[in-house]
Amino acid sequence: MAIYRAAAKVNLCLHVLSRQADGYHQLCMLMQRIGLYDLIEIELTAGSGVELECAGVVLPPGGCNLAERAARLLLDQLSDPPGVRIVLHKRIPVAAGLGGGSSDAATVLLALRQQLNVPLAQEQLMALGLRLGADVPFFLQGQPAWALGIGERLQPLRGLPNCWYVLLNPGVALSTAQVYGQVRHYSTAPMRRLHFTRTAELAGLLHNDLQLPAQGLAPAIEQAAAALHAAGAEAVLLSGSGATLFALCDSEVAARQLAARLALAPGWWLAVAEGLVDVPALLPAPA
Numbered sequence: 001m002a003i004y005r006a007a008a009k010v011n012l013c014l015h016v017l018s019r020q021a022d023g024y025h026q027l028c029m030l031m032q033r034i035g036l037y038d039l040i041e042i043e044l045t046a047g048s049g050v051e052l053e054c055a056g057v058v059l060p061p062g063g064c065n066l067a068e069r070a071a072r073l074l075l076d077q078l079s080d081p082p083g084v085r086i087v088l089h090k091r092i093p094v095a096a097g098l099g100g101g102s103s104d105a106a107t108v109l110l111a112l113r114q115q116l117n118v119p120l121a122q123e124q125l126m127a128l129g130l131r132l133g134a135d136v137p138f139f140l141q142g143q144p145a146w147a148l149g150i151g152e153r154l155q156p157l158r159g160l161p162n163c164w165y166v167l168l169n170p171g172v173a174l175s176t177a178q179v180y181g182q183v184r185h186y187s188t189a190p191m192r193r194l195h196f197t198r199t200a201e202l203a204g205l206l207h208n209d210l211q212l213p214a215q216g217l218a219p220a221i222e223q224a225a226a227a228l229h230a231a232g233a234e235a236v237l238l239s240g241s242g243a244t245l246f247a248l249c250d251s252e253v254a255a256r257q258l259a260a261r262l263a264l265a266p267g268w269w270l271a272v273a274e275g276l277v278d279v280p281a282l283l284p285a286p287a
């Protein structure tokens with residue numbers, strides 16, 4: 001049995017460029033994985049099929065879990081697949097804009113490819129991952145990157161400073177499809193700079209076309225943003241489709257001090273996490 005960490009992500013910017021005929025949207029985003037993890041135990045068994053146990057939260061039953069779907073998709077590539085047992089320990093808030101489900105799916109794909117020696121090239125794995133969700137290719141690639149298309153065309157960054165994030169969720173789960181469904185305004189793509197040396201250079205990029213639509217569905221996001229500003233945060237943005245906000249900080253000390261100054265309302269969720277740079281996509285859990 002092996003245990004892996006599946007990291008969350010933030011979107012440092014998210015520009016919605018247009019809506020496609022199939023309802024998906026063309027995007028230009030800057031994404032980074034962060035040090036907030038689900039834990040996934042994966043064991044090959046003598047049986048057949050995929051067995052999933054979920055610890056921590058209630059997730060959709062009946063084979064809808066992205067970790068389970070990823071395992072099935074990978075096993076479908078084999079002529080004589082073994083059984084797989086997965087135990088998922090959720091730590092990343094669900095439906096929070098932090099990409100937890102997509103990251104779980106990518107981790108299961110990468111782990112099973114490795115454990116079963118499946119001869120699938122990275123491009124083929126990315127194509128499989130895209131069938132599970134638009135964010136999955138980003139997690140399969142792992143590095144901070146610009147994401148184009150519907151999120152699947154990736155351009156890794158060449159340099160990023162060590163950023164820290166204060167994450168605040170006002171206790172609201174938001175459906176990604178519902179938030180995209182409220183988008184009425186499109187923006188143009190920003191300049192895709194590939195090298196950053198200081199956190200302050202990133203602060204200038206912060207923009208999310210999903211923030212106003214998400215706030216319309218969950219007004220508590222504005223209260224959470226006000227709390228971050230009142231605690232002294234300058235660079236605050238909604239991650240993905242929300243409802244988690246992040247404050248961008250240039251050191252761990254600055255992030256922890258900001259978190260300590262926050263006045264939290266009941267039911268709010270708070271965490272501090274570092275931005276991941278040069279960390280492999282597949283992350284075994286520390287012994």
Ligand SMILES: C[C@](O)(CO)[C@H](O)COP(=O)(O)OP(=O)(O)OC[C@H]1O[C@@H](n2ccc(N)nc2=O)[C@H](O)[C@@H]1O
Nearest residue numbers: 023024025102133134135136150151176177180240241
């Ligand atoms: C908001 C982000 O997390 C930002 O990284 C992603 O764009 C969403 O990625 P995701 O959750 O992996 O997305 P999917 O599971 O493929 O799609 C969920 C729903 O979001 C909407 N969706 C998603 C991606 C995209 N480029 N355009 C969309 O309109 C669609 O309504 C879709 O039915």
Ligand SMILES: Nc1ncnc2c1ncn2[C@@H]1O[C@H](COP(=O)(O)OP(=O)(O)OP(=O)(O)O)[C@@H](O)[C@H]1O
Nearest residue numbers: 065066094095096097098099100101102104176240
């Ligand atoms: N392994 C999983 N972890 C979390 N959610 C899952 C998982 N499998 C299925 N889901 C379902 O997927 C939906 C989105 O969950 P997730 O936590 O990935 O949202 P998110 O962080 O907002 O995603 P994104 O930022 O990619 O839009 C939820 O409705 C949840 O019930």
